[in-house]
């Protein structure tokens with residue numbers, strides 16, 4: 001195991017800044033999911049950590065060792081990529097064993113024990129003696145993972161390892177990877193743009209955008225407390241509702257009023273901003289068949305069944321459109337009139353220009 005530390009790490013491709021002066025520590029023995037949209041620089045960052053790309057500037061340390069100028073093999077790390085890298089014409093077992101044969105310090109008994117242990121963890125028993133050319137893509141990827149893990153490197157880098165396998169293998173790979181990362185105490189960086197994968201695998205999420213890490217924390221924390229609109233939008237399926245809002249000033253108080261609130265609701269800590277954006281997650285929008293003292297009237301304009309058996313409602317409240325996630329028993333039909341409340345604890349306030357979250361609290 002080792003801690004990975006990046007110090008102002010940067011990579012330019014011509015005028016494109018793929019990785020923009022990132023300073024960050026990946027703690028020893030933790031799984032960090034690097035999550036972000038296509039083109040934000042995830043692969044470039046991983047390739048520099050792995051030694052496959054040379055940084056434009058900055059440094060990489062494993063514990064206190066500066067590894068910036070070391071070759072990939074000198075860094076002692078395992079890497080798994082989008083497309084399985086395996087040696088065809090050899091059995092799965094042989095593929096996994098091969099890197100261990102190169103290390104003369106590993107005894108035969110030890111080698112056998114390590115190979116059999118990863119074969120077991122990854123459910124590869126039935127394929128162990130099969131030529132990898134005859135295996136499906138998902139199983140081949142498991143072999144690639146097994147090979148990276150069996151060496152017991154200090155660090156393992158995964159770059160979207162399940163993106164290019166069929167759906168059935170995806171589910172299985174996800175399951176075995178989860179087992180694997182919980183079992184081994186290696187420092188793992190796992191790139192994905194699939195947030196559910198990130199939420200289930202990660203000890204920590206590092207959210208990346210345009211070459212920088214915009215937020216980093218436990219999955220729940222990043223989900224529940226996004227630093228900016230990007231986090232609110234990118235995490236969540238679908239992401240947060242964002243509603244441009246004008247704050248009303250009354251007697252020194254800042255108030256949020258209609259159409260979302262049926263009575264003036266006080267908001268503190270706006271720092272003088274009057275044009276803001278409110279953010280609320282679809283699962284926090286409460287929908288009722290009859291009015292209560294907190295609700296406003298809305299019309300269902302769309303109702304769709306979504307993953308997890310819930311219904312995603314698109315609601316119209318005056319000029320405003322809002323998405324709400326509800327349980328199937330509350331699945332309202334299109335054109336139904338419903339009553340909506342946005343619990344103040346779940347309403348976030350963002351700066352309109354920068355998208356940064358304001359330390360504002362809606363107090364009712």
Ligand SMILES: Nc1ncnc2c1ncn2[C@@H]1O[C@H](COP(=O)(O)OP(=O)(O)OP(=O)(O)O)[C@@H](O)[C@H]1O
Nearest residue numbers: 013016017018037038039040041042043044045193
């Ligand atoms: N070898 C290269 N030459 C020129 N530009 C590159 C090269 N590799 C990456 N880039 C650019 O750097 C930026 C970051 O790319 P990168 O592949 O790291 O993103 P990513 O987050 O891994 O995306 P994806 O999710 O699609 O894999 C992009 O703008 C990309 O076009």
Ligand SMILES: [Mg+2]
Nearest residue numbers: 042043044159
């Ligand atoms: Mg990539």
